[in-house]
Amino acid sequence: xxxxxxxxxxxxxxxxxxxxxxxxxxxxxxxxxxxxxxxxxxxxxxxxxxxxxxxxxxxxxxxxxxxxxxxxxxxxxxxxxxxxxxxxxxxxxxxxxxxxxxxxxxxxxxxxxxxxxxxxxxxxxxxxxxxxxxxxxxxxxxxxxxxxxxxxxxxxxxxxxxxxxxxxxxxxxxxxxxxxxxxxxxxxxxxxxxxxxxxxxxxxxxxxxxxxxxxxxxxxxxxxxxxxxxxxxxxxxxxxxxxxxxxxxxxxxxxxxxxxxxxxxxxxxxxxxxxxxxxxxx
Amino acid sequence: xxxxxxxxxxxxxxxxxxxxxxxxxxxxxxxxxxxxxxxxxxxxxxxxxxxxxxxxxxxxxxxxxxxxxxxxxxxxxxxxxxxxxxxxxxxxxxxxxxxxxxxxxxxxxxxxxxxxxxxxxxxxxxxxxxxxxxxxxxxxxxxxxxxxxxxxxxxxxxxxxxxxxxxxxxxxxxxxxxxxxxxxxxxxxxxxxxxxxxxxxxxxxxxxxxxxxxxxxxxxxxxxxxxxxxxxxxxxxxxxxxxxxxxxxxxxxxxxxxxxxxxxxxxxxxxxxxxxxxxxxxxxxxxxxxxxxxxxxxxxxxxxxxxxxxxxxxxxxxxxxxxxxxxxxxxxxxxxxxxxxxxxxxxxxxxxxxx
Ligand code: SF4
Ligand code: SF4
Ligand code: FES
Numbered sequence: 001x002x003x004x005x006x007x008x009x010x011x012x013x014x015x016x017x018x019x020x021x022x023x024x025x026x027x028x029x030x031x032x033x034x035x036x037x038x039x040x041x042x043x044x045x046x047x048x049x050x051x052x053x054x055x056x057x058x059x060x061x062x063x064x065x066x067x068x069x070x071x072x073x074x075x076x077x078x079x080x081x082x083x084x085x086x087x088x089x090x091x092x093x094x095x096x097x098x099x100x101x102x103x104x105x106x107x108x109x110x111x112x113x114x115x116x117x118x119x120x121x122x123x124x125x126x127x128x129x130x131x132x133x134x135x136x137x138x139x140x141x142x143x144x145x146x147x148x149x150x151x152x153x154x155x156x157x158x159x160x161x162x163x164x165x166x167x168x169x170x171x172x173x174x175x176x177x178x179x180x181x182x183x184x185x186x187x188x189x190x191x192x193x194x195x196x197x198x199x200x201x202x203x204x205x206x207x208x209x210x211x212x213x214x215x216x217x218x219x220x221x222x223x224x225x226x227x228x229x230x231x232x233x234x235x236x237x238x239x240x241x242x243x244x245x246x247x248x249x250x251x252x253x254x255x256x257x258x259x260x261x262x263x264x265x266x267x268x269x270x271x272x273x274x275x276x277x278x279x280x281x282x
Numbered sequence: 283x284x285x286x287x288x289x290x291x292x293x294x295x296x297x298x299x300x301x302x303x304x305x306x307x308x309x310x311x312x313x314x315x316x317x318x319x320x321x322x323x324x325x326x327x328x329x330x331x332x333x334x335x336x337x338x339x340x341x342x343x344x345x346x347x348x349x350x351x352x353x354x355x356x357x358x359x360x361x362x363x364x365x366x367x368x369x370x371x372x373x374x375x376x377x378x379x380x381x382x383x384x385x386x387x388x389x390x391x392x393x394x395x396x397x398x399x400x401x402x403x404x405x406x407x408x409x410x411x412x413x414x415x416x417x418x419x420x421x422x423x424x425x426x427x428x429x430x431x432x433x434x435x436x437x438x439x440x441x442x443x444x445x446x447x448x449x450x451x452x453x454x455x456x457x458x459x460x461x462x463x464x465x466x467x468x469x470x471x472x473x474x475x476x477x478x479x480x481x482x483x484x485x486x487x488x489x490x491x492x493x494x495x496x497x498x499x500x501x502x503x504x505x506x507x508x509x510x511x512x513x514x515x516x517x518x519x520x521x522x523x524x525x526x527x528x529x530x531x532x533x534x535x536x537x538x539x540x541x542x543x544x545x546x547x548x549x550x551x552x553x554x555x556x557x558x559x560x561x562x563x564x565x566x567x568x569x570x571x572x573x574x575x576x577x578x579x580x581x582x583x584x585x586x587x588x589x590x591x592x593x594x595x596x597x598x599x600x601x602x603x604x605x606x607x608x609x610x611x612x613x614x615x616x617x618x619x620x621x622x623x624x625x626x627x628x629x630x631x632x633x634x635x636x637x
Contacts (some may be wrong), residue, residue: 058354061544063522250397254539260596277417
């Protein structure tokens with residue numbers, strides 16, 4: 001175990017990392033590839049799909065962001081939309097600049113329980129960010145899982161996240177399917193038009209022995225859950241990750257409280273059954 | 283157990299002041315109000331002062347505190363972290379039992395969950411606590427309903443019990459015992475133990491008029507709130523009454539929500555302080571995320587959160603006791619008349635209405 005870490009996590013004092021590469025994803029969204037300045041952090045950081053980190057942008061503040069890299073063989077990176085003061089400050093940085101990182105925090109997806117099952121991922125827009133890690137992991141270990149479906153909706157074709165990954169995911173791996181839709185008719189788009197739940201029928205998703213992961217804006221989330229349940233998927237087989245205004249990431253500030261749980265330590269991954277019992281809005 | 287003459291009791295504080303920064307209750311001359319804070323001279327401490335207006339939590343969890351400072355040189359691309367929370371050892375002298383229990387809630391929350399809060403730990407581990415058990419109820423007190431008083435049971439280094447001319451001095455730790463012995467206090471025996479239990483019986487009697495209203499109902503209300511059967515209209519009513527001022531949170535010995543902000547520091551060019559400040563779940567911005575989505579916008583959604591913290595079993599599991607320690611301050615300070623005792627009454631009224 002290296003200094004400054006507990007169980008593969010950076011808990012209290014941010015570790016300094018250098019931005020190695022910046023990739024434009026979609027409008028206002030960029031991916032930042034990071035490398036820790038201390039080698040033992042790069043070597044010992046333990047990531048689980050579904051977790052998040054706290055990123056410090058020097059002089060601006062700290063924010064929580066979900067981790068898109070898969071637990072193995074993936075460069076460490078974060079994908080961030082510029083929405084507030086701190087995330088805009090990150091977007092203003094260049095390759096070679098430094099940031100501070102704490103984490104990874106949170107529970108992560110329960111892969112052990114999912115072995116042998118079909119998995120349906122439904123994402124709206126940047127809702128693909130928290131799901132990417134899990135999708136990459138499942139693709140790497142495809143033989144452990146049943147059929148896999150990735151359904152991604154976005155406003156226009158330009159708004160589809162992770163275009164390189166999408167190409168790979170649509171590349172015809174047996175039992176691994178990826179469907180895209182756009183909300184509004186766009187010249188040059190020959191694929192599906194309509195909200196992402198229309199892809200459920202197009203993809204003919206299985207219901208037996210299936211779990212679904214749903215991430216996206218609240219309206220999309222509620223519609224997709226409704227459609228999945230109408231088709232017979234039970235609420236305990238639907239997973240999502242919740243987003244909250246996190247200030248500490250380690251269960252102390254209580255800003256992320258949802259019902260009796262704290263998203264940073266009990267979540268961010270919840271089944272829809274759990275979400276219903278928390279008695280709060282998404 | 284030891285004994286100390288009443289007129290000598292502040293000698294204990296005097297002795298502690300050699301190694302610790304002493305905090306204690308005192309009555310402010312102009313307002314006549316009691317506060318709990320640092321004292322320049324231990325003679326200011328009044329052990330007969332009523333329950334202080336503010337809880338002692340700022341001694342472990344200051345209202346605003348630097349938890350980190352860092353320096354970033356943008357040109358050289360060099361960053362330097364400095365976990366800068368040097369703390370001074372503090373002695374809390376004359377803490378009331380409810381406030382001690384509030385601090386024990388904070389201890390279990392900050393140090394007993396998955397992660398330990400290093401800053402809190404630093405404050406807490408160098409602390410000396412002398413409690414002052416209550417031999418009479420103040421008009422707002424409801425510790426007897428919340429199992430946090432009137433006498434302190436655990437968690438102190440020394441506990442004082444008023445026995446008339448003397449204070450009984452109970453040691454709750456090796457540190458406490460060592461101090462009592464160093465001061466050469468006389469040993470107390472069976473006679474004083476009997477006096478103590480008589481004093482406790484007498485003290486509890488004085489609570490009856492204030493507590494009778496809620497004593498039997500709090501556990502019932504905790505059950506309702508935990509199981510989600512407290513009716514929506516109670517929360518709506520409570521929400522309507524709330525001014526969103528945050529006062530209840532700040533006077534509560536067991537409330538500990540905080541916000542974190544980075545502000546540039548005058549110490550050097552490129553220096554930034556990371557500060558944590560008290561926050562309140564009653565504020566509209568509490569759960570609002572960057573981009574504007576606010577999952578807890580209506581005030582009743584936010585208000586119900588505080589009472590959930592204080593009155594639900596799931597939160598009690600973190601504190602190993604109810605989150606409310608019955609100090610009564612929120613009842614006293616709330617301009618909307620929705621302190622804990624009143625909310626208990628409202629939930630209870632709804633239960634009886636439903637039959
Ligand atoms: S909830 Fe009210 S009565 Fe209970 S400990 Fe907090 S301030 Fe005191
Ligand atoms: S003191 Fe009363 S009015 Fe003020 S925030 Fe608390 S409950 Fe609301
Ligand atoms: S982010 Fe602070 S408690 Fe969850």
